[in-house]
Amino acid sequence: MKGQDGTRHVAQWLLAALLVAALIAGLVLEQAAQLFAYAWPLCLPCIGIQ
Amino acid sequence: MRLAGQLLRVRRGWVQLGAAVLTNSYFPAFLKHVPCPGLNCYSCPAAAFACPIGGLQHFAAARQVPLYLGGMLGLIGLTTGRLTCGWLCPFGWLQDLAYRLPTRKWSPKLRLPWLRFAILAAFVLALPFFTGEQWFSKICPAGTLEAGIPWVLLSSEVRKQAGGLFAFKVGTLVALLGWMVVTRRPFCRYFCPLGAIYAMFHSISLFRASVDPTACDGCGQCRKACPVEIDPPTQINSMECIHCLECVRACSSGALRVGGSSGAPHRGPVEVRS
Secondary structure: OHHHHHHHHHHHHHHHHHHHHHHHHHHHOOHHHHHHHHOOOOOHHHHOOO | OHHHHHHHHOOHHHHHHHHHHHHOOOOOHHHHHOEOOOOOOOOOOOOOOEOHHHHHHHHHHOOOOOHHHHHHHHHHHHHHOOHHHHHOOHHHHHHHHHHOOOOOOOOOOOOOOOHHHHHHHHHHHHHHHHHOOOHHHHHOHHHHHHHHHHHHHHOHHHHHHOOHHHHHHHHHHHHHHHHHHHOOOHHHHHHOHHHHHHHHHHOOOOOOEEEOOOOOOOOOHHHHHOOOOOOHHHHOOOOOOOOOOHHHHHOOOOOEEEOOOOOOOOOOOOOOOO
16 A cells, blocks of 8 residues: 555656646746636637537 | 545535635625635626636736736645535636426437537637637626626616627526536536646645445445546546545445545446446
8 A cells, every 4th residue: 555655646746747847937938828728708619609 | 634524524515615605705896806716707796806717817818927816726736625606706606506496307418528629728718818818708608697796687778789699608507507407507518618737637636535346335325426427436536526525425334534655546336226
């Protein structure tokens, strides 16, 4: 059990570091602004307009 | 795990109500830089956040790696697994409410745990990537309910443009709403691509539940309480579990609990007392 826990903790930390790096890289590339531009004002297919 | 202890003390329905209000309280538009953790259409007239699935489709259609969205959704999944599905998703809450209606219930035996992943891969990533169109949005029932119907009612311009796709979406929504009344959380169990994303992190998430097989008396109360109809003693950290903790509340023997050193699922048979 301890071995399993240790492996999981290592995987969690590695994955967390990778995800934080991806998040920061996305912010640097202004993807948050892109998300805003996409999400404003309306998504036509969501509403049901072709 | 202090948070977990607090979660068990509050009523889940109130948290779900609060989350639905918060995500649809039309804060200033700058919050649309931020994806909503649950499934909530950003085109809803009251939406405060961006839709994560819509955002993923947008980046796939633009042929860009969604680093920001992927990082944020991944971190939510890594910290809490599918806790969002159980506690924060407005569409999940709607399904919980619909199932409370007193009618005959139906529990489908067929489980298709891969279907959510297929929908994520095909409708959210591959089809938008190759065609440049947002295919999941064309079938998304949350979009129809929270954006399509309100906008058709509110705007004559939108009403004029609503045609065959809108009719198809409304038909799909009506069918799904009917299914929600008789079956627990059918959208979460079979179709939700956001649940599929969180499910990928669920088995290694920091927030965990665990089972003590020696304390389990096989009463079956956890199974009756589970809104996704899994077997908590063997599947409590599986990809289908939404960490609503209803099983932990229902467990009178104390075998199920939040936290625990490994949270490893109990693999042995658990007999249900008749």
